[in-house]
Amino acid sequence: MESHLKVSHPKLMAAVLMFGSFIGLFAETALNMALTDIMEDYSIIASTGQWLTTGYLLVLAILVPLSSYLVRWFTTRQLVTAALIISTAGALFAVAASSFSMLLIGRLVQAIGAGIFLPLMFNVVLMIFPIHKRGAVMGIVGLVITAGPALGPTLSGLIISVSSWKYIFVIMMVLNIILLIVGAPKMDNVSNITKPRIDILSLVLSTVAFGGIVYALATLAELPLSDISIWLPLAAGIIALILFTLRQFKMTEPMVNLRVFKYPMYTVGTILMIATLFIILTVAILLPLYLKSVLAYTAIAAGLLMLPSNLLNIILSPIVGSSFDKVGARVYTRIGFTLITIAAIVLIVIISSTTPVWQVVAVLCILFAGVAMTIMPAQTNALNQLPPELYADGSAAMNTLTQVAGAAGTAVAITMFTAGQNKYIEEFGAEVPVEFLAGGINYAFYSVLVTGIIGLILSFFVKNSLPKTK
Template sequence: MDSKVHVKSPKSMALVLMLGAFIGLFGETALNMALTEIMAQFEIGATTAQWLTTGYLLTLAILVPVSALLMKWFTTKQLVIGGLTISLLGALFAAMSLNFPMLMLGRVIQAVGTGILLPVMLSVVMLIFPIHKRGMVMGIMGLVITTAPALGPTLSGIIISTMSWEWIFWFSAVVYVLITLYAFTVISNVSEITKPKIDLASIALSTAGFGGLVFALSTLAEQSITAPVVFIPLIIGIIALIAFGGRQLSMDQPMVDLRVFKRPMFTLGTLIMFLSILIILSTAILLPLYLKGALMFSAMAAGLLMLPGNFMNFILSPVVGGLFDKVGPRVFIITGFVLIVIANFSFLTVLAADTPAWQIVVSFMILFVGLTMTTMPAQTNAMNQLTRDVYADGSAAMNTLNQVAGAVGTAVAITVFTIGQNTFMAGNAAGAPPEMIAAGVKYAFYFITGISIFGLICALFVRSSIDPSPAKVEVVEEKVAEA
């Protein structure tokens, strides 16, 4: 393993990157609670409104793979300031929207900024902190990655109930301004500028591949897989991704070095992150539907009921990060997935139209204790197996798949939810709407539970990428530095 890059204030740099990424990831789910209000205001249907989330994920999925190339062409400071500024412009554009296309454009612009910041955050953190101190920092970063999208419905529910949905973007804009001003004073340049040849074919294949895949999966929530609008982009996406992978492996200077997946623990850690993000975003879209549509809570009340689970993540992430440096990833990831499986079985047991709210709150808390113990250790252990020269490639690959996971989770959860509703109504024609919604959400949790069990099986194969002993790590770093 290689030694860290020395900067004036690594903690301040990490803070800027994490705050910027937090607001961006918060934006993934922030409008879930506001879709009904936006539909009424702009006189659009649910299918159209859903593109406010789908378009955001689609933009991230297209842009994040290109970030590995951007980090080799632009300085760290340029990318951070640029990403924050673009995000700010997107938030302002969305806040002042006069119609749906203007709001959609603002969301896409904000997603572009987030797509720049996310990979930079992970890559820079790996560079500026030594291996034996990464656990705590990655724990806080794990808090950002998991809490931001999960907290979106909670915070936006409170904002919508007290003001209007536009204030979601006004608040985001204020935070972006403050972070940008702070970034000018603390961000140092740490990435190596090599300016490799820009391969337009790789960019085109990446865009068509990830864009087509995310578009198809997102459209699957509203259309059958046999519909041309689904299977044509899906086929194009799969073919383009295969071609993209083959091209990267054959190039001397690939846009994204896919050889990072030859490291077993990186591949396994990325898979576990994929499954965890899928579970988080599936739950983030299903529980608000259930709490508002089946249990008849207001947006604010529904958001507040999800807050204890997020609070557990907030409290435990730094603790897990600190202990990770001492005990490694295996214990945390296995225990975490055991809790995730228990939580999902709990949801399957209690979900109904008359379930006491406290049972949902407790199950959600258990779920997020498990996710907290899973995401950061998996991500840190995966990145620890990489060498400094491929941090940018590993970061781009992992973050891209996280966005695909978000699209998969959202699309499949809504699709299975709809199938569950139709199945319930076929056997209960006189069923009330709350019962129908509860049945649909419960049906979708069979899918999430299956994913959780698969994650638990994967967790059993995790081993540490490094010896967690600080003394031994320091010896390794000294030898690398001397070399």
């Protein structure tokens, strides 16, 4: 029995989906380097500005669960075309933004397009390539997932240095239009169009669950946990998540088939993916703040300083992917999370207002070498354990949780950063701004350390799983 679907242009389809997903993931962190400029242009504070990233991830977290419905209602070409048009419209709105509110709306519209694209990439790639090529292909998928948000600050730093931050959106808009013209017409359908009944209650519960939790985490940067603006959406989100989960198990055609979590390696792999995405998004918002606000580097210099670690990730990801079948997820995830944990410890030790920048760059390289070894093996090993009919549900559940993790990473980073600054000011005063800013960044890296340790412990429960065929 064939282990994959025959399509006319498998490599082109994969390339369009990967590049479209890369643009969407790049957009997650692209404004981090521009945050100080945007704060100045619109007279806002950091905790307000971070909504440009958190809001984007919030929409992804709400929308991605719908993907398992969308692939059963619309053809692959229809979904790709719609995603590219919506992303382009969002970028256009952001370019024209005369206020922070308009810019935020543009970002949220952009996120709708990315929310369609990302799970579609997983589902299609798993369906159109034979099992013996899956390791190498998923290695490139892993690279897209890590390089998109990781390269965001670097590429946007280069753009900001030669023009306005609005050109970040212009470039994304142009790339989406090119994909729409060149790639969308070549998309063959790989979906099984059954048009299942849409369960409105599941949609509402999913939206309240993921929206409430991410909103509460993001608002922690501005208000204490005891404030009603935090505990009410958090409580509503947790209750809705429990009700959503119970409902999915009772339904004959669930919105997201949570029975995927009955496969142990899928569950472990998804948690490791959550940990890795949390770390990537946390680092992607903290490092630009540190390099620009504390060490006083320009946007282009800060972007270039983050480039070596990204290049190392780009080099290592295909190597990990091509050797995955021989080495296995067990070895790679253990080595990866060991490197991440070591890097987090060293960053906490060295980060200050006077740290030589070469030390930060070197440790960042260690951290991203670890990321390259965790994300693709964890993800592929997780999906390998699922039967093909559960790929759409598996990728929807995994992508939802990783986007929530990304949003949580951004929110927790800013919250820890603010708490760290206040802690430093209480002890030493606020006479030297770079000192308490450095104190805030240092404190925020404890969240990376804790997440790295959790990932390292879980990696010892990983068992290599073989792909299932129909």
